[in-house]
Amino acid sequence: MLEKRSTFCKIYYSHIQTIKVFLTSTMFLSWSCLFFSCSAPTNVEKAIENQILHFGLGAEPQYLDPQLATSVSAHNVLSALLEGLVSENPKTLEPEPGVAESWSISKDRKTYLFHLRENARWQNGDPVTAYDFVYSYRRILNPDLGSQYASMLHVLKNAKAYHQRSIPWEKAEVGVRATDKLTLELTLENPTPYFLELLNHYSWFPVHPPTIKKHDAFDRIGSQWTKPTNFVGNGPFKLKDHRVNSVIEVTASKTYWDADNTRLNGIRFYPIEAVDTEERAFRSGFLHLTQTVSSDRIDYLQKNHPDWIHFEPYLGTYFYRFNHLTPPFDDMRIRKALSMSVDRQILVEKVLKGGQKPSFCFTPPNTGGFTANDQFEYNPQKAKFLIEEYLLEKGLEEMPPIELTYNTSEGHKKVAEALQAMWKKSLGIEIKLLNMEWKVFLSTISKGDYSMARGGWIGDYVDANTFLHMWRTNDGHNQTGWSNQKYDQLLDLAETATDSQVRLNFFQQCEEILSEEVPILPLYFYVHVTLRHPTVKGWYPTLLDHHPYKFVYLEKEEEP
């Protein structure tokens, strides 16, 4: 029996040997695969030669129809594929000739006459005409299309009335008219100083009428015209490939009027949403540019790779909303006290640490030439006094706990916790933090079912109007229940003002009202933190994070 067992063990042992041999060969094969699959030049290394920019896009664009698109990522792709009447200076974003080679403005500053260039072409060779622009603007304003950005064109005369179905197109006399093939006349409702800048928003880009008609997309969402085989654009690049959640590839267009000065041969946009993955992609030479940087990595990158990390001003404000319809925020003293006891400097320097600027007004500085005076003061002593006054008047011993709602995110949590500590320390107020999934959060805020909630706003164009307009009575973005007749009147006056200084004064008064009544609590101005490879040239910091690609090129780093 014993002998039999030992024989058995021997054979078992040989069996294990077989498995060992098998495992060793598997490992050998894997290592061979690893060895042979290795060390191809990276995208960044190849790019100097092939002039292809590898761009971290962040999110996948929802749709590549300029009149239905709604995101920053869509802008980043569409601005390569399409060009509007004007283009942008890469450093200042000042309007420069685009499809229109020149323009003139009437004395009352309400009528713009654009002269289109003869050599502007769609990618299929068709000329870009003034009629194409009329067709495009009619399409976006068509209420049946359901464009979310159609309101950007409400500056055109009668556009709002047509868009809101008050008047049919034939009778509406919307302020857009092609006087001939190459002349487009746009008439505005009011003089609009930022009108030319507005034209660089993708909602003003033209679409190719025959393509739209072919795919029955004039008033239909989700048609197939945006697919690479169908897309016809007029920009410096044309759509070559679009694989959802993988890559959007564009190549230089030969029909573009300024093709000779476009230095990149193509751009590959990668919708990498995970911030850490995007950074890894950058570090390994897969990307030239990232969309953002994780706040936890900023210190490390600043110390070790100062030539990669860039802090660029960004036209946006981070704030908290107060619900004016429920106590205690129906009382101005509480709103003021909370605002006065926030040390914004500490918040940006010790908590956020991403180069953000503390905000003591709502509109970011130097927005279209407007810089509001710092109005929201920091005064914890006065804040405490205001709270005591409130408690005495209401016959309360202490403030009831207040709920602060924010959407689930580590960044928002960090800010909320910092403020929770500040308010506890300065005012003795208990703040209950309530985080919610994004869509639940949006639904809660729009129903007004909150006490105090996080908010953020990125300007659509470089003018104070894009910020201050939010707080008009019943504006869709207001969502605080706050209403001030004088504020609304001042904005109305600013809309019709012809003198720019007078207009800026109206904005200044609006800011004063905001700081006086504190419907919101501005905390900081955004900064765009990004990683950019030193080989990327012709890329400058701009407030809207717009970077006209035709000026961008890739050049070998200079030896130190």
Place this chain on the structure above:
Amino acid sequence: MRSFILSRILQAIPTLLAIATITFFMTRFAPGGPFDSEKAIPEEIKVQLESHFGLDLPLFHQYLLYMKNLLRGDLGPSFKYLGWQVSELIGISFPVSMTLGTCALVIALIIGLPAGIIAALRKNTIWDYLPMSLAMIGICLPTFVLGPLLILVFSSTLNLLPPLGWYSWSDLVLPSCTLGLFYAAYVARLTRAGMLETLKHDYIRTARAKGASPARVVYKHALRAGLLPVVTFLGPAFAGLVSGSFIIESIFFIPGLGKFFVTAAFNRDYTMVLGTVLFYATLIVSLNLLIDFLQAWLDPKAREQK
């Protein structure tokens, strides 16, 4: 056997219909909608968008319409990725997840099965403790730790493999290993347990007594029955693997199905949620059916019962 297959298929249909119904109503009862965004949409535009996607109809009417389309094989358009049909997006991303999942499973089996067999045969020796400890580490080490670790070693340090993407065959190595090693740990432990249980049986002793060679005892008699727990595990595991992993796809930037599965719920992309859930459910049901057949083939007792 034929009646068994038929009855299982007939059982699958109401299961899928129930899943479709529950998912449909659960998505609709979740707060928020597909067109909610931080930038407020004018009410008339929202109405227009909802009418375009049929969301203005009474809920039950929407349900009947959806089921009618579903029976025709139409999963509807995605609310998030405009211009794309849900079936089109699943059709694009499933082959990616299928390739990744299959490779991961092959790695899991190549590593897990021999490790489990060795551990069972050399119980309470270093050959048992070592693979089982590694397996325990593998189970405890989440893929979001293992993935970046592998990238750090093989991509950032050794510069052997691409750190992310899905553009060439070499892109497959790291994500498959990350996913495969995690499953290999389970396979190893289940194989060991199954083998140990089987090796105790009388028929194994009989086989040995009758002079069957040890290799024959293992391969012919013990392995078939010892693998039953692994086979049971493989059904849902394979369905999980080929329907994509959100974490792996995020770490390695892979355009698989897992991302749609998770983000569809966050985006309230109703049709995409339903499409991916139904697709996953169909996979699970089909693979469970397949596993039943496999078990019947592997285990004569089960075959007789069925």
